[in-house]
Amino acid sequence: MSARNRELLALLPVALLVIGGFSAVFIVESEQIGDLSLIYGGYFFALCLIAHVLIRIRLPDADPYLFPLAALLAAVGMVVVYRIDDGLAGRQASLFLLGLVFFAATIIWLRDYRALERYRYLIAVGSIVLLFSPFLLRNQVNEAYLQVNLGPLSFQPSEFAKIGVIVFLASYLAENREMLSVAARKFLGITIPPLKHFGPLIAVWGAAMLMLFVVRDLGSSVMFFGGFLAVLYVATSRLSYVIAGLGLFLAGAGFLARRTPHVQDRVDIWLDPFAGGKNAPEGAGQIQQSLFAQADGGLFGTGLGESLLRLPGPFFPPDCTEGFPFCGSILPEPHTDFIYAVVVSELGLFGGAGLVLIYALLAARGFKTALIARDAFSKLLAAGLTAVFALQTFVIIGGVTKVIPLTGVTLPFVSYGGTSVVANMILIALLMLISNDARRPRSRRLPGEDLGGAPA
């Protein structure tokens, strides 16, 4: 079977999930939602098929599972968002269309993704500007600078910046990795690369620290620095760099945490969300509610639409003007930060583990792409993008399940919100471009392409 036919077949479970999930929610909540809303599901699946046709034309050799897995995650997101609020699900379906537009744009205009190497410093500067833009625009939410508002449009720049940073690092390290690993001197048994080559990497560490301190975004900071260490490790194969980097990050983060009440609070809440009773720092309630929601789930969950989310009757706050789920939900932010807790509450441990498994499978396809990629830049880019994607997943689910302190990053493809869908669709498009290149049969390769690097 050809790769594309396998892809089409793999979209079947997505269709089943969308149909089954939407019907289940509709049956349970039919008093509160209209039957028109069922169309969102069909609309969503039709979009997936259109994207599939596009992939058939432009990326015939790309990995057949990357897109269906991403679509599966988006389908889970659609169903859960639909369960939370049918209006939001309508918007989520439109945002998914926007994501597909960017996906299509990426695979059409960036057919030769190696061209990105040429603009790496521009991309690096652009990413850093993006990252700090909420701070420069003084847009503070919950003491952190996460969002940029441009008129009616608002987005989280860190979602795009993570791709840019990885592109830069992959490109830079593809060129300098030999210097870093071979030309290094040993001092007291520790490998020290020449400062000249290490400089930009120190800059990355500095940027991560600065983010932590100025932008106060622990989640993105962890994500970026983790992605950086992953690319560095793949490029040099030196665990010592990773350990040194991790040590530097932890030292810096520990130092800053004690001077940034916001970060310190999050760490305290993480250590014991039930400490302090009524004097618990603000935000302790969030993680408490997350754990309580998961405790309701058990092995199999309460069933879609069956868990307690919207506060009933007299419990609903009278001053809730924005409307559910923005307020009046027992679990705060059920459609974004805490969507994983909703999944566990309604689909149980098996639902949660199943979702994590989809991410693990997607990561497997991404790393597989890195393994078969034919040149250093492609390998590093694929590995870096996959690592940052997996790390983002770990950071948010880990925050919701109290593995690590809670930080405000989105759950890729599942959380409600446009930026996340668009940015991650671009990420998947890049992985598929690399994969298409790597899996292309010899007969269709351009002359000289086998040597690696960009075609002349």
Added chain:
Amino acid sequence: MNAPVVRLYALVLLLFGLLVYFTSKWAVFDAESLEQRPENRRPLIAEQQIPRGDITTADGVLLAESLPQGQGRRPVFVRRYPAPDPATFGNPVGYSFVDVGRTGIELSENRLLSGEQNEFASILDQLRDVPPEGADITLTIDAEAQRTAVQALQSAVGPGVGGSVVALEPDTGAVKVMASVPGFDPNVVRNEQTFSQLSEQGTTSPLFNRPTQGTYEPGSTMKVVTVAAALDSAEVDPDTTINADSPKEISGFPLENSGGQSFGEIDATSALTNSVNTYWAQVGERLGTGTYLSYMDRFGFNTDPPLDYPDDQMAPSGVYEAGRLLGSGAAIDIGRVAIGQERLLATPLQMAEVAATIANGGTLMKPTFLLEAKDPDGRTIRELDADPESRAISEETAAQVAEMMTNVANEGTASGLSVSTGAGTLAGKTGTAEIDVEQRLNRAWFIGFAPVDEPQIAVAAMIERCTACFGGEVAGPIATEVMNTLLEG
């Protein structure tokens, strides 16, 4: 460059494994302790989304129902007590509200009322998508007799004075009446302000369920226990004569009969008929502390009554010192205990159990409120199950005591009393405990049952305080009025 990529994936899998491990911790392994955390409002909200079952009396008066509040697919239910005179039933039914908690039968029968059931049944319901619903329960309480009791108490006591009536079905233990005056309307308890007002009213506190929580000097009603113990242990028989002059020295202090009257050599029957203190105190001393306390145990003293009622709303009866029960090892003036004095305190429920035990041929039945419970589909899931608690005395002894108690009503301290089943069908014992000799304040008691041949009802009536009064005059008529309502009904 491939080896690090593979190791990187291994790391990702490890991290994801950690996520699954923690998810299982919260969703499964620690779920129960999380559900019990005080910060967790979910169980509270879920509980209110269950319509609690109705509470109805044996004669069909609806006492409690749940009404939906707010719209949407999942309304919240609020308790309402719809009887026209809710205060008549405030005790013992109690209340169930989010802000103030739960008491009385609402608490003790909570499992039935909230539809809590075994794990298997609830999984089946989940599969069938049936929302949980509470069972309706029917109480053994007879609303008409309860009203009779409350009205009779209210007209007998002055303001701020309490009183109670307990009526039991001797052969089943069914509680037909449990009246506590002053009462409270459970509907107003929902308001936290009213609740604290009601709670702060000291000893007259209407929230206090006197029949089970109030401990009082039982006075001469205790002599029924003494007679029973003395006859059952063959220490005396109805014809045993003892010198009953007044005063007699008991435990080194002179004890007087009522009015200082000396009776000379009299037998047990006339000593009970005339409630002769010196006779029964001497019998108590002959029995000794150990024997006497063991008979008290058999009648249900010295432990919480085996009633289906919240533990913290029941007090055991017995000899108290500084709020603690004394055992047989303690120095107890058992002669005075035998006539209801000393540091002996008893609840009205306990004294009703004494009367019911004699009426039931010497077997104490477990008292109960639950006549029937029906699940939402109308299936009976629980029924009154007459359950013996202990054999206090032999059947012959019980018959002898019953006969002697009939004499009390025929010609003794309760001779002014009668019931509708005819002359000579009432058995009883009066009690008058002096609580303030100077102000001549007494507690008035009456315990009894009727009809003697085939007892259908046993009653204890108690007035907390009256001036220069006797049990037979004040408590007796209340008891017979309640008996008549039940015997006629």
